[in-house]
Amino acid sequence: MSTVTLSAPPTRSPRQRGLRRFLGNRLAVFGIVTIALFLIFCFLGPLVYPTDQVHTDLKSTMLPPGAAGHPLGTDDVGYDVLGRLMVGGQISILIGLAAGVLATVIGTLWGAIAGYVGGAVDAVMMRVVDAGIAIPATFLLLILSAIMRPSVPLMIIVIGFVSWLVPARLVRAESISLKSREYVLALRAMGGTHSRAVLRHIVPNTVGTIVVNATFQVADAILLVAYISFLGMGLQKPATDWGAMLTSGITYTYAGAWWLIFPAGVCIVLTVCAFNSIGDGLRDFFDVKGRNA
Amino acid sequence: MSVVEQAQGAKTKAPNGSRFWWYLLRRIGQGLIVILLVTLIVFALLHLALPEGPAVGVLGMQATQEQIEAFNRENGFDLPVWQQYLNFLGQLVRGDLGDSFKLNRPVADAIGQRLPKTLVLALISMLVALAIAIPMGILQAVRRGKLLDYVLTTWNFVVYSTPSFFLGLILVVVFAQWLHLVPAQAPQGDTVADVLAKPAGLVLPVATAALGIIATFSRYMRSATIDNLSEDYVRTARAKGTSVPVVIRRHVVRNSLTPVIAMLGYYLPVMFGGMIVVESLFNYPGMGLLFWTSAQTSDYPVLLGCIMVIAVATVVGSLLADIIQALLDPRTRGEFS
Numbered sequence: 001m002s003t004v005t006l007s008a009p010p011t012r013s014p015r016q017r018g019l020r021r022f023l024g025n026r027l028a029v030f031g032i033v034t035i036a037l038f039l040i041f042c043f044l045g046p047l048v049y050p051t052d053q054v055h056t057d058l059k060s061t062m063l064p065p066g067a068a069g070h071p072l073g074t075d076d077v078g079y080d081v082l083g084r085l086m087v088g089g090q091i092s093i094l095i096g097l098a099a100g101v102l103a104t105v106i107g108t109l110w111g112a113i114a115g116y117v118g119g120a121v122d123a124v125m126m127r128v129v130d131a132g133i134a135i136p137a138t139f140l141l142l143i144l145s146a147i148m149r150p151s152v153p154l155m156i157i158v159i160g161f162v163s164w165l166v167p168a169r170l171v172r173a174e175s176i177s178l179k180s181r182e183y184v185l186a187l188r189a190m191g192g193t194h195s196r197a198v199l200r201h202i203v204p205n206t207v208g209t210i211v212v213n214a215t216f217q218v219a220d221a222i223l224l225v226a227y228i229s230f231l232g233m234g235l236q237k238p239a240t241d242w243g244a245m246l247t248s249g250i251t252y253t254y255a256g257a258w259w260l261i262f263p264a265g266v267c268i269v270l271t272v273c274a275f276n277s278i279g280d281g282l283r284d285f286f287d288v289k290g291r292n293a
Numbered sequence: 294m295s296v297v298e299q300a301q302g303a304k305t306k307a308p309n310g311s312r313f314w315w316y317l318l319r320r321i322g323q324g325l326i327v328i329l330l331v332t333l334i335v336f337a338l339l340h341l342a343l344p345e346g347p348a349v350g351v352l353g354m355q356a357t358q359e360q361i362e363a364f365n366r367e368n369g370f371d372l373p374v375w376q377q378y379l380n381f382l383g384q385l386v387r388g389d390l391g392d393s394f395k396l397n398r399p400v401a402d403a404i405g406q407r408l409p410k411t412l413v414l415a416l417i418s419m420l421v422a423l424a425i426a427i428p429m430g431i432l433q434a435v436r437r438g439k440l441l442d443y444v445l446t447t448w449n450f451v452v453y454s455t456p457s458f459f460l461g462l463i464l465v466v467v468f469a470q471w472l473h474l475v476p477a478q479a480p481q482g483d484t485v486a487d488v489l490a491k492p493a494g495l496v497l498p499v500a501t502a503a504l505g506i507i508a509t510f511s512r513y514m515r516s517a518t519i520d521n522l523s524e525d526y527v528r529t530a531r532a533k534g535t536s537v538p539v540v541i542r543r544h545v546v547r548n549s550l551t552p553v554i555a556m557l558g559y560y561l562p563v564m565f566g567g568m569i570v571v572e573s574l575f576n577y578p579g580m581g582l583l584f585w586t587s588a589q590t591s592d593y594p595v596l597l598g599c600i601m602v603i604a605v606a607t608v609v610g611s612l613l614a615d616i617i618q619a620l621l622d623p624r625t626r627g628e629f630s
Contacts, residue, residue: 127323131330134607135600136566142588143596147342219454226456227570231585246459253466261466265459272454 019285028281034274038267042089051083054238062252065259073259075245076252077237084245085263091241093271095155095225100218102160107167108210112202114168115175116194126172129165137162138227145233152235159224167213174206208286215279219272226268242268313619320615324608331604332385335597336378342593346370351394390598395590400598404580408602409485411568411579418499419557419564422506427553429507430514431546437519445511452508457567461501461574468497479577488578498575502567506560513556517549524548551621558614562607 057078065073065081072081114125144158175198178184184201203210226243228234234244242264249260348361348370356364365371369380384391390400433442452460469477479498480491488495521527522545530540569581576582580599587595 127326127330130323130327130608131334131604134327134331134562134604135334136562136569136603138566138569139584139596139600139603142569142584143338143342143593143600146588146591146596147338223454223456227458230456230458230570231573232589243456246456246462250458250462253462254470258466261459261462265456265462268459269451269455273451276450276454 025277025281025284027277028284031274031277031281034270035278038089038093038271038274042086042093045086046083049083049086051080053079053084053087053240056238062255062257064257072263073257075260076248079238081245081259081263084240085242085267088240088242088245088264089267089271091152091235091239092222092225092243092268095152095159095241096218096222096271096275098156099159099163099221099224100214102156103163103217103221104167104210104214106160107164107213108171108203108206110164111168111171111173112175112198112206115172116179116198116202118176118179122172126169129168132162132165137224138231141224141228142231142233145228145231150228150233150235152239155225155228155235159221159228163217163220163224167210167217170209170213171203171206174209175202178202178205208282212279212283212286215275215282219275219279222268222272222275317616320612324612327608328605331601332382333378335600336381339593339597340374342591347394347593351392385601390601391594393587393592393595395587395592396595400594403583403595404598404602406483407578407580407583410488410577411565411572411581413485413488414495414498414502414571414577414579415564415568417495418502419506421499422503422510425503426507426510427514427546427550430511431518431541431549433511433515434518434522435541446515449508449511452504453512457501457505457570458574460504461497461571464497464500477575479572479575481576481578483578498571498577501574502571505567506564509560510553510556513553514549517552518545521545521548551618554621555614555618558610558612558617561610562603565603565606 057074059078060067060070060074061076061078063070063074065071067073070080070082072085074080075084110125110129114122140162141158148154148158179197179202181201184197187197187201225234225241226246229241229243230247232247234247235241245264246261246268249257249264252260346365348364349356352360352364362371369377372380388401390404392399393403396403429445433445436442465477468474475496476494477497478494480488480494482488482490526544527540530544531537535543565581568579569584571577572579572581573585580602584596584599586592587599
């Protein structure tokens with residue numbers, strides 16, 4: 001054994017090997033770099049490139065890219081497009097991250113409890129998930145937005161509440177196999193409470209599934225924000241997000257105002273691609289089954 | 294799902310042949326419970342939207358207090374909430390989805406006129422998408438790790454991450470505005486025949502819907518084919534001298550298709566959810582557009598009627614998917630026999 005290991009490369013822990021796989025995955029690195037650049041662009045950009053995104057400027061509307069002082073042009077009410085991409089991006093990314101995390105927390109707890117308790121409770125809890133999945137998210141979002149006035153916190157809650165179903169199913173499946181492990185049985189034998197078993201043992205052991213899925217949830221949430229805006233139920237001006245920018249640009253497609261559509265659209269596609277590739281990379285890192293490769 | 298089902302399956306000590314029927318009965322029972330839960334969600338949403346009941350929506354803003362009270366008494370909206378829910382369930386069982394606030398007609402009529410057109414658009418998009426996605430997935434699996442696989446994987450990855458209305462918009466700009474090949478407007482009309490009479494107008498809506506489906510299903514097909522290519526029966530067939538194309542055609546494709554076909558049943562709600570975007574982008578007169586305009590005018594009975602129709606379709610779809618999978622793949626029958 002010793003003679004063999006002398007010539008073999010130094011052994012690495014599974015985590016180190018996972019990290020190498022993750023960094024070796026060019027897509028995942030692309031994802032992280034892209035997100036970092038977008039965060040700098042959206043949150044630090046306005047400090048370097050301040051623009052008025054509240055008051056309209058009706059003297060300089062629909063200026064094409066390259067116009068004096070407006071590198072990406074202006075929109076139909078005179079907002080600077082480059083500055084608006086930064087402000088809109090803040091909202092899109094903020095809602096995406098918050099809604100993705102919210103969906104993951106709800107789904108994880110729901111799935112872990114259903115799988116751990118089992119029996120009739122599990123059956124009822126999973127039928128609730130089935131019922132939620134039977135209603136398309138866009139339909140539910142439209143109804144909820146029709147009932148309530150759209151705002152950033154509301155959109156986070158609404159998207160979070162329509163997106164927790166898939167993580168709930170995934171975590172439940174793992175929870176079922178984890179609850180009969182020795183360390184959970186030992187905890188119970190020593191008088192540990194059920195909530196301790198779920199929160200300290202079941203949930204931490206599904207962390208791979210949870211983290212991978214959370215990343216995909218963020219990507220999906222950013223897309224859902226765009227869909228809500230497209231369907232006319234998004235934030236009202238002067239607030240905006242990339243989806244709302246893209247949507248208000250649709251009217252001017254035939255006027256040839258490509259700068260009102262493509263910059264915002266490309267921002268959405270790049271961000272969603274980035275989160276999806278980080279998710280793929282993390283799936284290799286944790287070596288779990290998530291979305292189909 | 295399977296662990297509990299297997300546990301339940303073990304408990305039902307039915308003779309071998311009838312276990313499939315037990316399984317089927319249990320799945321139908323589950324489906325009915327899911328539909329019941331959907332009615333509960335729908336009813337709760339209706340109450341959240343209209344705590345005072347639909348009187349003002351139906352009678353208009355100018356309705357007097359007496360008119361509203363008379364309407365509520367007549368239609369049972371003065372009863373306790375649980376009784377209203379039971380009445381609502383009774384209506385649904387009779388196939389009565391209520392009356393639209395704005396369209397001046399029963400909800401079932403409005404949906405009945407729009408649903409066939411959505412189904413036609415969805416069916417054409419799905420067939421076109423599968424005709425491309427299945428060969429694409431097989432090709433990628435066979436050429437795994439080669440340039441072609443990378444190009445197609447990247448393409449599907451980007452399409453998957455693109456909002457479908459942005460995708461549709463790009464298609465409109467390129468094929469309608471620049472090249473003038475096809476119209477940007479979907480065909481209008483009341484019946485399916487009206488819509489099918491102008492196939493050129495269907496090209497862009499179908500392409501928009503199909504691109505998204507291709508991105509999803511070619512991924513499934515690729516990974517299912519890769520899994521099957523490493524199976525022992527492939528090596529056996531190759532060892533017996535069967536050529537690679539024949540092994541793929543005769544064995545691998547058949548086995549890889551099973552999970553993909555099963556996916557179709559579960560894909561229904563996603564499909565309907567996507568249709569609302571495609572229909573509102575191209576102004577296609579289907580159920581998605583009906584839902585969208587009803588959301589703009591707060592026509593809640595229509596919104597909830599659409600959701601009930603889709604939920605029932607989804608439950609039936611996933612049931613059919615399970616049955617088809619059992620019929621196509623004898624191994625999955627083992628789970629309940």
